[in-house]
Amino acid sequence: MEEKTKILLCEDDENLSMLLREYLQAKGYHTDLAPDGEAGYKAFTKEKYDICVLDVMMPKKDGIELAKDIRNLNSDCPIIFLTAKTMKEDILEGFKAGADDYISKPFSMEELIFRVEAIMRRTKGKKVKEKDTYYLGKYTFDTQRQILSIADSQIKLTTKETELLTLLAANVNEMVERNFALRTIWIDDNYFNARSMDVYITKLRKLLKDDPDVGIINIHGKGYKLIAPKTEE
Amino acid sequence: MEEKTKILLCEDDENLSMLLREYLQAKGYHTDLAPDGEAGYKAFTKEKYDICVLDVMMPKKDGIELAKDIRNLNSDCPIIFLTAKTMKEDILEGFKAGADDYISKPFSMEELIFRVEAIMRRTKGKKVKEKDTYYLGKYTFDTQRQILSIADSQIKLTTKETELLTLLAANVNEMVERNFALRTIWIDDNYFNARSMDVYITKLRKLLKDDPDVGIINIHGKGYKLIAPKTEE
DNA sequence: ATTTTTACTTAACAAGATTTAACTGGCCTC
DNA sequence: GAGGCCAGTTAAATCTTGTTAAGTAAAAAT
Numbered sequence: 001m002e003e004k005t006k007i008l009l010c011e012d013d014e015n016l017s018m019l020l021r022e023y024l025q026a027k028g029y030h031t032d033l034a035p036d037g038e039a040g041y042k043a044f045t046k047e048k049y050d051i052c053v054l055d056v057m058m059p060k061k062d063g064i065e066l067a068k069d070i071r072n073l074n075s076d077c078p079i080i081f082l083t084a085k086t087m088k089e090d091i092l093e094g095f096k097a098g099a100d101d102y103i104s105k106p107f108s109m110e111e112l113i114f115r116v117e118a119i120m121r122r123t124k125g126k127k128v129k130e131k132d133t134y135y136l137g138k139y140t141f142d143t144q145r146q147i148l149s150i151a152d153s154q155i156k157l158t159t160k161e162t163e164l165l166t167l168l169a170a171n172v173n174e175m176v177e178r179n180f181a182l183r184t185i186w187i188d189d190n191y192f193n194a195r196s197m198d199v200y201i202t203k204l205r206k207l208l209k210d211d212p213d214v215g216i217i218n219i220h221g222k223g224y225k226l227i228a229p230k231t232e233e
Numbered sequence: 234m235e236e237k238t239k240i241l242l243c244e245d246d247e248n249l250s251m252l253l254r255e256y257l258q259a260k261g262y263h264t265d266l267a268p269d270g271e272a273g274y275k276a277f278t279k280e281k282y283d284i285c286v287l288d289v290m291m292p293k294k295d296g297i298e299l300a301k302d303i304r305n306l307n308s309d310c311p312i313i314f315l316t317a318k319t320m321k322e323d324i325l326e327g328f329k330a331g332a333d334d335y336i337s338k339p340f341s342m343e344e345l346i347f348r349v350e351a352i353m354r355r356t357k358g359k360k361v362k363e364k365d366t367y368y369l370g371k372y373t374f375d376t377q378r379q380i381l382s383i384a385d386s387q388i389k390l391t392t393k394e395t396e397l398l399t400l401l402a403a404n405v406n407e408m409v410e411r412n413f414a415l416r417t418i419w420i421d422d423n424y425f426n427a428r429s430m431d432v433y434i435t436k437l438r439k440l441l442k443d444d445p446d447v448g449i450i451n452i453h454g455k456g457y458k459l460i461a462p463k464t465e466e
Numbered sequence: 467a468t469t470t471t472t473a474c475t476t477a478a479c480a481a482g483a484t485t486t487a488a489c490t491g492g493c494c495t496c
Numbered sequence: 497g498a499g500g501c502c503a504g505t506t507a508a509a510t511c512t513t514g515t516t517a518a519g520t521a522a523a524a525a526t
Contacts, residue, residue: 114408118407121407144406144460145448145450145460146450158453158482158483158484159451159452159453159454159455159483159484160453160483160484161483192485192486192487193485194502194503195485195486195487195503196484196485196486198502198503198504198505199484199485199486199504199505199506200484201503201504202504202505202506205504218502218503218504220492220493220494220502220503221493221494221501221502391472391473391474392473392474393473393474394473425475425476425477426475427512427513428475428476428477428513429474429475429476431512431513431514431515432474432475432476432514432515432516433474434513434514435513435514435515435516438514451482451483451512451513451514453482453483453484453512453513454483454484454511454512
């Protein structure tokens with residue numbers, strides 16, 4: 001059996017951390033949460049992780065301290081910091097403490113996934129399974145090239161179209177919550193972004209109309225579900 | 234045994250210099266530190282360096298003075314300046330004193346590495362272990378000779394074309410941020426340079442149009458991604 | 467020394483992507 | 497079945513990217 005990549009996520013904002021875990025899970029990562037630096041350290045000593053994502057600002061022990069401690073265990077586990085946007089000093093401090101990368105808040109979850117995968121690619125070389133082509137009924141959707149094809153026509157999708165369709169395709173025949181999609185792709189789930197997402201749902205529906213077995217349905221008040229016939233993996 | 238590239242780093246902020254050394258070391262460079270211009274000069278007379286990275290603002294003897302002195306030893310050792318972002322005058326002075334390139338603070342370490350490697354590529358021609366030939370679908374891209382070939386046609390690329398394509402090729406199938414590219418290649422990420430980069434993206438797309446599996450796609454508001462089929466290493 | 471070539475930048479405009487706005491209709495509750 | 501919220505659609509506005517051509521400056525050639 002294939003081993004899942006294991007991520008240790010230290011973040012004191014529980015909202016955020018639950019959300020991130022959910023998303024990482026959907027992407028096939030196993031994620032353990034720690035609400036502060038001390039808990040993070042404890043978790044790190046008990047389990048073997050492939051990657052650590054540490055908030056810089058945390059109670060009890062901040063991310064920088066924690067990173068140093070992790071490095072002291074002479075671990076070469078890659079570390080990604082989450083920092084507030086302006087804190088250039090944090091970033092420097094972070095690199096000194098042995099960080100591999102950092103992301104400034106606010107960030108979209110896609111961004112996090114992207115960095116995680118970039119690091120896994122660099123370090124492990126393998127282990128990134130990251131599906132990049134989905135088969136949806138008669139459609140083929142290449143997330144790398146941002147191309148949706150059916151029969152012999154290829155349609156180039158825009159970035160947002162790709163992001164949204166990727167999210168839906170990663171959860172075919174399962175519901176994706178509106179807010180989850182908004183926060184994943186648009187970062188903020190305010191009124192206007194919600195309208196914007198509506199617009200993109202409309203666009204995707206048009207793009208997907210050539211196969212009657214494929215479509216996006218709305219679950220009132222909850223979210224959307226991409227419907228497509230099951231295919232062999 | 235392969236000789237390491239030797240870098241002389243003159244920088245009075247010890248935090249920063251230690252950090253840079255660590256990073257350069259990780260990238261396979263040997264780095265000597267000097268905390269001020271005089272120490273830098275002394276070090277330079279004693280050792281042979283492949284490249285000098287000088288902070289402009291330093292106690293005792295500033296980077297400009299030091300560069301002049303280094304040039305007086307009729308050395309052709311490449312020099313990179315570190316300057317504060319706003320100090321346009323420094324940059325002019327620096328070039329007058331014989332600089333090869335400069336980086337404005339704050340900069341990312343990737344940026345520094347990239348510049349160092351670009352210079353090594355230009356000057357030494359050798360010694361950079363960094364991959365110097367990329368295989369992009371049916372294309373072969375020789376960064377040393379600045380030649381892009383497909384089938385039996387060879388196209389000579391200009392310096393800027395080469396730099397941009399190298400940056401993209403070094404991150405195939407991954408996004409390169411617009412600003413990163415701008416700051417790395419054009420040094421400053423202002424409006425006009427951004428337009429200029431657009432122009433070069435267009436040129437590269439034209440050059441790459443003979444293999445449908447290769448292309449540069451835009452990630453709206455973020456950056457570019459060079460798409461190419463995966464090849465065995 | 468003058469012309470020619472080359473690399474690159476600036477300008478101007480066209481096309482594309484995304485968001486905002488305005489309006490329409492559906493669904494859900496009471 | 498009326499009122500309120502949620503979703504769908506379309507078009508306009510805004511912002512980003514793409515393209516082409518003209519402009520500039522330095523290098524190379526004559």
